[in-house]
Amino acid sequence: AQKITQTQPGMFVQEKEAVTLDCTYDTSDPSYGLFWYKQPSSGEMIFLIYQGSYDQQNATEGRYSLNFQKARKSANLVISASQLGDSAMYFCAMRGGLSGGYNKLIFGAGTRLAVHP
Amino acid sequence: DAGVTQSPTHLIKTRGQQVTLRCSPKSGHDTVSWYQQALGQGPQFIFQYYEEEERQRGNFPDRFSGHQFPNYSSELNVNALLLGDSALYLCASSARLAGRGGAQYFGPGTRLTVL
Numbered sequence: 001a002q003k004i005t006q007t008q009p010g011m012f013v014q015e016k017e018a019v020t021l022d023c024t025y026d027t028s029d030p031s032y033g034l035f036w037y038k039q040p041s042s043g044e045m046i047f048l049i050y051q052g053s054y055d056q057q058n059a060t061e062g063r064y065s066l067n068f069q070k071a072r073k074s075a076n077l078v079i080s081a082s083q084l085g086d087s088a089m090y091f092c093a094m095r096g097g098l099s100g101g102y103n104k105l106i107f108g109a110g111t112r113l114a115v116h117p
Numbered sequence: 118d119a120g121v122t123q124s125p126t127h128l129i130k131t132r133g134q135q136v137t138l139r140c141s142p143k144s145g146h147d148t149v150s151w152y153q154q155a156l157g158q159g160p161q162f163i164f165q166y167y168e169e170e171e172r173q174r175g176n177f178p179d180r181f182s183g184h185q186f187p188n189y190s191s192e193l194n195v196n197a198l199l200l201g202d203s204a205l206y207l208c209a210s211s212a213r214l215a216g217r218g219g220a221q222y223f224g225p226g227t228r229l230t231v232l
Contacts, residue, residue, distance in 0.1 A: 033218040045223035107159030
């Protein structure tokens with residue numbers, strides 16, 4: 001069965017510092033996609049970044065980058081130059097292939113990030 | 118460019134009642150997925166609609182049903198409400214053939230409280 005594990009319930013970082021949020025996944029599908037979402041207290045899930053299982057390079061989107069280590073089945077999110085507005089819940093998610101269901105996203109339990117001034 | 122919209126934002130019902138939640142997808146999107154997010158947990162997939170048909174379903178009972186309209190908007194219906202149905206219900210839209218891995222874009226959610 002497909003599974004996403006986020007082992008850090010909470011993290012805090014100083015403003016302007018970089019922070020890494022951990023995510024490991026489990027799947028038997030050779031084709032899958034990995035996503036990170038941000039959920040502020042308002043509740044809306046905001047798409048941040050995507051990494052495909054066959055992508056050769058790590059994905060980057062502005063201050064966000066995804067450290068994809070396929071052999072270790074990890075997909076950590078790196079946020080550079082943290083800002084106060086980055087304080088939120090962060091979810092790692094996976095979209096599976098044939099066995100896992102191409103259509104649905106499977107989410108981890110999330111990591112709450114607090115950015116301190 | 119309007120994002121995903123959901124209505125209502127909040128809803129209070131009593132056990133045994135029925136509820137309908139509504140979702141309008143982002144412009145250019147044709148696929149709608151519904152998720153249930155209990156407090157302190159990650160979202161759980163309920164089902165996905167494309168071309169007005171349910172394409173995939175998560176581990177939810179038949180009390181949860183849905184519909185997609187020709188304009189791609191969607192409804193989630195829950196019958197015989199239980200206390201455990203209290204949650205944030207998130208709608209997500211995506212384009213069937215799209216870049217970024219067909220990323221799903223979420224609406225603000227509907228907070229359902231069952232008393």
